Amino acid sequence: MAEPFLSIQHVRKSFGPTTVVQDFNLDVEPGEFVSFLGPSGCGKTTVLRMVAGFEEPSAGKIVVAGKDITRLKPNQRNVGMVFQAYALFPNLTVAQNIGFGLKVAGMPKADADRRVAEMLDLIKLPQMGDRYPYQLSGGQQQRIALARAIAPKPKLLLLDEPLSALDAKVRVSLREEIRSIQKRLGITTIFVTHDQEEALSISDRIAVMYSGKAEQVGTPFEIYNRPATKFVANFVGTLNVLEGTVTDAASGKVRVNTQEVALKGKLNGSKTGDKLSLALRPEAISLGRHPGRDSSLSGEIAEVHFLGSVIRVRVGIGGSTVSLDTFNSPAAPPPAVGEKAEISFSSGDMLVLH
Amino acid sequence: MKSGRFWAWVVFALGAAYFFIPLIATVEFSMRMRRGVYSFDAYEVVLGDPRFQATFGYSVLAAVFTIILGVLIVVPTAYWIRLRLPQLRPVVEFITLLPLVIPAIVIVFGYIRMYGSNSPLPFLASDTGTNALLVIGYATLALPYMYRAVDTGLRTIDVRTLTEAAQILGAGWGTIITRVILPNVLIAVLSGAFLTFAIVLGEFTMASLLNRPAFGPYLQNIGANRAYEPAALAIIAFAITWACMSLIQILSRFAPRSANRPN
Numbered sequence: 001m002a003e004p005f006l007s008i009q010h011v012r013k014s015f016g017p018t019t020v021v022q023d024f025n026l027d028v029e030p031g032e033f034v035s036f037l038g039p040s041g042c043g044k045t046t047v048l049r050m051v052a053g054f055e056e057p058s059a060g061k062i063v064v065a066g067k068d069i070t071r072l073k074p075n076q077r078n079v080g081m082v083f084q085a086y087a088l089f090p091n092l093t094v095a096q097n098i099g100f101g102l103k104v105a106g107m108p109k110a111d112a113d114r115r116v117a118e119m120l121d122l123i124k125l126p127q128m129g130d131r132y133p134y135q136l137s138g139g140q141q142q143r144i145a146l147a148r149a150i151a152p153k154p155k156l157l158l159l160d161e162p163l164s165a166l167d168a169k170v171r172v173s174l175r176e177e178i179r180s181i182q183k184r185l186g187i188t189t190i191f192v193t194h195d196q197e198e199a200l201s202i203s204d205r206i207a208v209m210y211s212g213k214a215e216q217v218g219t220p221f222e223i224y225n226r227p228a229t230k231f232v233a234n235f236v237g238t239l240n241v242l243e244g245t246v247t248d249a250a251s252g253k254v255r256v257n258t259q260e261v262a263l264k265g266k267l268n269g270s271k272t273g274d275k276l277s278l279a280l281r282p283e284a285i286s287l288g289r290h291p292g293r294d295s296s297l298s299g300e301i302a303e304v305h306f307l308g309s310v311i312r313v314r315v316g317i318g319g320s321t322v323s324l325d326t327f328n329s330p331a332a333p334p335p336a337v338g339e340k341a342e343i344s345f346s347s348g349d350m351l352v353l354h
Numbered sequence: 355m356k357s358g359r360f361w362a363w364v365v366f367a368l369g370a371a372y373f374f375i376p377l378i379a380t381v382e383f384s385m386r387m388r389r390g391v392y393s394f395d396a397y398e399v400v401l402g403d404p405r406f407q408a409t410f411g412y413s414v415l416a417a418v419f420t421i422i423l424g425v426l427i428v429v430p431t432a433y434w435i436r437l438r439l440p441q442l443r444p445v446v447e448f449i450t451l452l453p454l455v456i457p458a459i460v461i462v463f464g465y466i467r468m469y470g471s472n473s474p475l476p477f478l479a480s481d482t483g484t485n486a487l488l489v490i491g492y493a494t495l496a497l498p499y500m501y502r503a504v505d506t507g508l509r510t511i512d513v514r515t516l517t518e519a520a521q522i523l524g525a526g527w528g529t530i531i532t533r534v535i536l537p538n539v540l541i542a543v544l545s546g547a548f549l550t551f552a553i554v555l556g557e558f559t560m561a562s563l564l565n566r567p568a569f570g571p572y573l574q575n576i577g578a579n580r581a582y583e584p585a586a587l588a589i590i591a592f593a594i595t596w597a598c599m600s601l602i603q604i605l606s607r608f609a610p611r612s613a614n615r616p617n
Binding site: 054077088 | 511512515516518519520521522523524525526529534537538
């Protein structure tokens, strides 16, 4: 296997008696785009700040391109970073902001000017060089911050929730722009976000973090479809969780409320009588029986929300409620609250959470 | 007109009268040097007096050195407190307020006892040393104003993020302070500088007890021995102070607007 470009090895960080990152390990390949996804306080920004050099790990080491950078100062690391609050220098013009790192590095003025112009073209703001940050919109400021970060050709690009302060529409367009620039330049990137949609849409891999640990590291497809832990399953996407009891471990039978479903081959290691949490994504459930869906449960319609093209239905099954979406069809009116209903699904889509 | 508004104008007029009547009276008196007509004779005498020029020049120079010393002490301190030691802020604020509580005469007596010719640091043994001690004393007196001005300036920018942004781009501490922090708090530093200038120009106690040829003791000396010139001097000193305040107002319009708070 090739050497990882960035290797975070057994990193721990404590502030006084509080440990915010514990035994964090991650290898990132050259040119890879990896997202740290997790709720507030899970330690994702702390790991990023340790890679940047703003925090020193209490234990473990960080290696970039074969060189141990754990104790290096931030200005010795050749790492680019984009901050949530833009952090453009208010007293400098856009061009001066982008050229700041080049000037600090002692690049000749003519070369620096050329590189600044190249960066302005890259972020599609070629006419903005003479403006001041306060004359720009949030989205434009963040693009300038991105250009400033990549102008000195850093080995690694760190993005600390760069889209959080922007409105929804700009967020979507800018994340696509960030990804396209990252791919074009082939720069290894770490992206911190608490927004799962952002992480799923632009990452090569995602590290889902919780309580200072990486709960799961995988591709967006793996994270969404094969969550390794209950936390990942709950945090990423919408999930219907049903509590069940194994009634026959050999044949994979599980009782949910008073009904039985067969989950052959999915119970790995569970014994008869064990309690389990079973999870289903809304898109894996259909209302009524459908060909190809081998399992079903009966319940009662608890809520119906008409959302235009989509109808969100909540079906009560014993003490649990299952949420599913169906497309609106003018020929078939939505079900009424209180009606008996049957939901069907493939047992292969059922996730067993341990 | 509503009665509330009427009384507001009355209070305003009373306040303005309290401020302007003595000022007008002083101006009027300063112009009565020549019998029977108004003239600027007192101003001519004052401005033509070599002692005025010497003491004023001395105090201006002392003010410039005080400002430089104040900026060198206060900007890095206030910056470091905001960046790394925010828990020490109340302590530092208290220390910077001490010169308002402790009279200048106490400070200067302390200096005379501490830095006499027998002391290991004999500032008072030479004129240059005494001048340096006076500047240090002035910097202490101006500390509450300088610190507050700079701290207020630092509050308008995101010190930590800007520092980190500069660091990650390869900048060291010198570059960060001179090219990122100082330009963004320059207007605040200038406000502190002009306040310092006004304080130094009128200061009497320290200059007098250290026996320095400053403008404050000259003002006192003229006031005790002449009739019209003190009034003219008071107006000149007032005009200089007011000019400093106006400069603060004008310069504050050129303050860089924060990227984090677009307006």
